[in-house]
Structures are given as C-alpha cells and as structure tokens.
Amino acid sequence: MSRTLKIALIQLAVGAKKAVNLARAHGKVMDAARAGASLVVLPECFNSPYGTQFFKEYSEVIDSANPGESMKALSNMAKEANVFLVGGSIPEKVSDADKLYNTCTVWNQNGEMIAKHRKVHLFDIDIPGKIRFQESEVLSPGNELTQFETPWGKIGVGICYDIRFPEMASIAAQSGCKAMIYPGAFNMTTGPLHWELLARARAVDNQMFVAACSPARDMSASYHAWGHSSVVDPFARVIAKADYGVIEDVRSSIPISSQRRSDLYTSASLINKSN
Numbered sequence: 664m665s666r667t668l669k670i671a672l673i674q675l676a677v678g679a680k681k682a683v684n685l686a687r688a689h690g691k692v693m694d695a696a697r698a699g700a701s702l703v704v705l706p707e708c709f710n711s712p713y714g715t716q717f718f719k720e721y722s723e724v725i726d727s728a729n730p731g732e733s734m735k736a737l738s739n740m741a742k743e744a745n746v747f748l749v750g751g752s753i754p755e756k757v758s759d760a761d762k763l764y765n766t767c768t769v770w771n772q773n774g775e776m777i778a779k780h781r782k783v784h785l786f787d788i789d790i791p792g793k794i795r796f797q798e799s800e801v802l803s804p805g806n807e808l809t810q811f812e813t814p815w816g817k818i819g820v821g822i823c824y825d826i827r828f829p830e831m832a833s834i835a836a837q838s839g840c841k842a843m844i845y846p847g848a849f850n851m852t853t854g855p856l857h858w859e860l861l862a863r864a865r866a867v868d869n870q871m872f873v874a875a876c877s878p879a880r881d882m883s884a885s886y887h888a889w890g891h892s893s894v895v896d897p898f899a900r901v902i903a904k905a906d907y908g909v910i911e912d913v914r915s916s917i918p919i920s921s922q923r924r925s926d927l928y929t930s931a932s933l934i935n936k937s938n
C-alpha cells in the first residue's frame with residue numbers, strides 16, 4: 664500500500680449554468696493532476712447552486728448504462744486526469760420513485776464509478792434570525808454508509824451535515840478506513856463555529872485523516888458557503904486550508920488598492936521636475 668498521497672480539494676465557484684460548472688470543474692481537476700494530485704475532491708452540489716429551489720431542475724439520474732451530463736463529465740475528468748475523483752455531490756433523480764437525493768459519486772482512474780453515497784443526514788436546521796434550511800422539503804435521505812478502496816487504503820465518504828454524526832466516521836475507522844472525505848457546503852453562521860471543529864473532532868476521535876471540501880463563497884448567490892476547504896491529519900492538525908478570507912483581511916488592513924497613485928505611474932511622471 665502506498666504511504667504518501669497528494670490530495671487536492673477544489674473549492675469550486677459554482678453558478679447557475681450547469682455546463683459552466685462542469686467545464687470549470689474539468690479545468691480544475693486537470694490543474695490538480697498537473698500539480699501532482701492523485702486523489703481529487705469536488706464540493707457538495709458542484710453542478711448546481713445549493714438551494715432546495717434548484718435541486719429538481721439540476722437533478723440527473725445516476726445510471727452507468729445511461730449516464731447524464733454530470734456523470735459523463737466526472738468519468739471523463741477522472742480518466743483524462745488519471746486520478747481518483749470524489750465527485751462532490753449532485754442532486755440525484757430517481758424517476759420511478761419520484762425522489763431526489765444529494766449524492767456523491769466516486770471514480771477511479773479508468774473513469775469507472777466505484778462508489779455512490781446518498782447523504783444520510785439531511786441538513787434541516789433553523790437558527791432564528793440567521794439561517795433556516797430544510798433539505799428534507801425536497802430530498803430523501805440515503806440509507807447506507809459508504810467506503811471505497813484505493814491504493815492508499817480504504818476511505819469513507821459523507822456529505823456535509825453527515826460530519827455532525829460521529830458514528831459514521833467511527834464505523835469507517837473501525838472497518839479500516841484511513842480517511843473520511845466530506846464534500847460540504849457549510850454556511851456563514853455555522854461555518855465559523857463548527858466546520859473546523861467538526862473536521863478536527865472526527866480526526867481526533869478516530870485517528871484518521873479528514874478532508875472537507877466546500878464550494879467557493881459567492882455573496883451574490885442565495886446561499887453563502889463558508890469555504891475554508893481543509894485537510895486535517897490524525898493528530899487533528901489542520902495541514903491545509905483554503906482561507907480566502909485572508910485576502911479580504913489583508914486588503915482592508917493594508918488598503919494599497921485605494922492608495923495607489925495612478926496619476927503618477929506614467930513614464931512622463933517619473934521625471935522629478937525640481938531636478
């Protein structure tokens with residue numbers, strides 16, 4: 664079994680156009696592979712904006728014999744990039760049962776689907792004045808725990824809210840998983856409070872790696888993702904974190920963009936007239 668693994672979490676910008684989301688994901692998976700990643704992770708709801716009003720419209724049947732747009736795209740990405748791919752999640756449609764699920768598919772380097780996880784714990788919360796979200800208004804919960812084999816050992820998968828339920832990760836650890844991977848999309852209320860805490864808790868409880876991959880934050884969208892995609896090691900140390908908040912912090916603390924003297928930056932202005 665290989666002892667080292669380079670993993671890439673793609674904090675993808677997700678918008679209203681499915682084809683654009685798929686094309687952007689493809690480009691980023693290829694970039695990750697070129698940078699040496701062998702396992703690549705996309706975020707929850709990577710093909711669709713995150714919101715109960717969007718799930719039906721963006722949903723697809725997951726059927727290897729008759730793959731939809733997102734399934735074809737994921738299979739191609741994994742094969743072309745020659746990586747294992749945890750394909751975030753998409754709204755899955757099961758037409759004969761008239762049901763929708765929030766579903767993660769996992770692909771090997773040959774572009775074959777090797778696992779499928781339907782979100783088990785639906786995100787139903789109501790924090791007065793802050794956030795109300797009820798996935799169960801439109802989604803059904805999955806009923807299975809999911810693990811897959813890789814050359815780096817067995818890995819467990821959960822989706823976002825699943826991370827709050829320690830039993831899932833501990834069952835994965837007890838059955839030999841070396842890591843849990845959670846495509847997720849926490850929000851601006853619970854994200855700062857719990858995202859890192861939960862990832863580190865699952866890591867320390869189970870002495871395993873935990874990777875949590877979020878979409879990029881888009882303040883013009885109806886749901887504001889927390890971001891901060893992170894990898895935590897079995898000592899519960901955060902070993903990698905995408906913290907784009909630092910850009911806003913540094914730009915407001917050291918506001919060089921508003922202090923720029925564009926009036927001087929031409930070759931004519933370089934001449935000091937007093938000399």
Ligand SMILES: NC(=O)CCC(=O)C(=O)O
Nearest residue numbers: 786823824848849850853
């Ligand atoms: N997409 C989700 O399941 C969000 C979970 C979340 O934000 C939480 O606080 O839990």
